[in-house]
Amino acid sequence: MPAGALTGSRIRERRTMLGLKQSVLARTVGISAAYLNLIEHNKRRIAGKLLTDIARALEVDPAVLADRAEASLVAGLRDAAAVTPDAGAEEGRAEEFAGRFPGWAALVAAQRRRIAHLERVVEGLSDRMTHDPHLAASLHELLSTVTAINSTASILVEPGEIAPEWRDRFHRNIHEDSQRLAETSQALVNYLDATGEQAQPVGAPQEELEAWLEARDYHLREMERLLPATPAAMVQEAPELTTTAGRALAEEWLARYRADAEALPLASFEPAAREAGYDPGPLAARFGVGMGTVLRRLAALPPPEGAGRLGLVVCDGSGTLTFRKPVDGFPLPRFGAACPLWPLYQALSRPLAPVRAAVEMAGRDPRRFMAYAVAEPMGVPGFDAPPVFEAVMLIVPGDRMRVPAEGALRVGTSCRICPRGDCTARREPSILAEVA
Template identity: 55%
Template sequence: MPRSALTGTRIRERRSLEGLKQADLARSVGISPAYLNLIEHNRRRIGGKLLVDLARELNVELAALTEGAHAPLIDALQGAAAESAALNDPIETDRIEEFAGRFPGWAGLVAQQREQITLLERRVEALSDRLAHDPFLSDALHEVLSTVTAIRSTAGILNAGDDIDPDWQVRFHRNMYEDSQRLATGSQALVSYLDTVGKADEAPNAPLDEVESWLASTAYALPENALETPISAGGGIAGDEVTPLDKSAQSDMLTSPAARALAAQWLERARRDAAAMPMGDVEAVLADFGPDPAALAQRTGADLAAAMRRLATLPAAEGRAALGLVTCDGSGTLTFRKPLDGFAPPRFGAACPLWPLYQALLRPLSPVRRVIEHMGQPPRQFLAYAVCQPVVPSGFDAPEVVEATMLFVPIDAVMDAAARSARPSQNVGDIVEVGTNCRVCARVKCPARREPSLLSGDVGSSFLNEVS
């Protein structure tokens, strides 16, 4: 039922809250109780002076009767209901607006708790990913354990009761002091490092992380006029001219020489992509075909991977959907990641082997297009384009160096683009269910699972059942 058709229900709820009898309210506004009863059961439309009089008698704003609860609150409650499908008792989704209108405080609490749960789930996913695959964390834990072992060994020697030369006693005590200092410092750094997981201000710990944090601060896009300026290998602008791009590249987020070198490489590639695909051509393709990298490549003569990068790094604009991008080298290691809400590629460790990115890696120069459904609350669907191409000129005796690129577009943006251009939707085959990586993916019946998940209950028995 449309929200505007529920005015009678809101009148009945408000009258109950005010403790008014139906006959008394009807008399005060000059209508019969029978007619008010029809209004309250949404069997008669209401408006004009009568609606204004009812709002006055009920001590409520007119909009509260005509519009009810705010749309964002209704949407949040509907999302919470969709994510709680596993409950034994069914959720009365047809009475969500009634609940929000009658108990706005409780409805707001449910919406707030749903948001907090979502944030905690993302933090657990990020923490699990880091605990399983972060090499820095592994080295730090090894250092802490080694220091604890050294302190324990020294304390055992001193506690043995044997006669120890005074000089050796002094040396042992000094070693214990130095080891304890190192243990305290290392433990504090480890706690601080883990405390950043899943937070918006997460500190980068590698050159690639620094570059991605810098790009995220620019929404993965730079002004078109900035991309017209060549970049030097050292991370600055070629020549003496200083532009806003130079200031961005030398920002505080790029603290290491390695990060500045990676940023310079990214900027030079972005400049070449922008030169090959001018904004006018990009806008024309978006208007006619939506975010389709094949259409952009055909119009401009650029390769598919460059078209994907160009679309994924466009500046934000009204009506322009945000697009995600991920690249990997020949080993499958992710070398770039631009996440989207509902699809965040892992920062550490291997990704899901069912991604079209890896299907393209198996067959270079053969484009792949799939609809993928990413595991989440709720699951999100994306149209993914992927291609694998050589990144250096190949020779008869030279090693083959390739890079796979995957652009993923929210399925809603694809449907909206098809509707605007009055063209049929693309036939892309069956939906492929994917995840982030096996460690934090709850899809139990996945044929590509390589290790048990932390999110699927009894992970050991589930994984053994799958293998057997």
């Protein structure tokens, strides 16, 4: 339904709620019942004095009848409808439903967001429980403490007398082990709770850097304005960066960010990116810079209001992910290997050759993205050293660019939590139920 065509639906809902007959309302505002019927079925536009008269008769502000449903609410409904088999028919009625039942529409959209959030939390927890060495060490400590308490308690319950000094020592051991068990359990719970999208864990230097960038939405205004502050000075003023390794990674990333900003200034690059529809190919040709620089720069742009942000992932020559900027609907594994079908890894096998592909992420609610990737050499290549490559992949959601459904490459997060059983690239069985 076209924008602004829901005023009639709101008039009908308001009239029904007040218990007014269509003929009574029509007579009150001086029009025929047949004409009012056309208005209420959105077959005639209405504005000006007639809208004001109807609003007065319905005891409501004219703006309430005339305003469109919020774009974000309609987008949320369409996102929820996309998971149904007959998605096309339902998506077309999203704006009408939002206009007639805004409360129910908000509830449906909120539930869809909650489901998507819980799915991301489950994926993150599964990834962490499968591959995280810190979690394994914590569980080992917890089980060792439980075993120590059990052994001491078994001695105390054995028949026979125990010397008072030994009994006191055993009691003290149980007390100390119990305290350690409580502290370890609480720390483990806090660690797992931090897997949610609103609180990223910072157990490793890379996590520390990404949590700091996430708090700034990956857009560093200080580097954009090219202020006198250097990357080192900016890191020194960041209390969130607590480890030496974390500060070193941040300083390295800031230096690269500044170099990209100097090559592609925000004032000229941002409008050019909008004009090009965020397609990195024309932008690289227009500004005469490397594709990797364009991909990183696009990911650093602040997203337009109401639009999803662009994701970015970087890996070294071994395929290990060295940087992640997540995007909704495209989970990035924290530990373990990612999906080998990603264009990121295709780029590693074709250095300097840009790769573009429409991808569909596996899951109960599959979503499509455009992925752009390239592998470029790091540093200055030498004759006596092997070339070292780094691959960069930009992830563009469907609300920023049209993503064709035909021929989309079906990918996952990692084999452990990918439900597609027919994948030839699978390394290990999935813990999830298989999907077609």
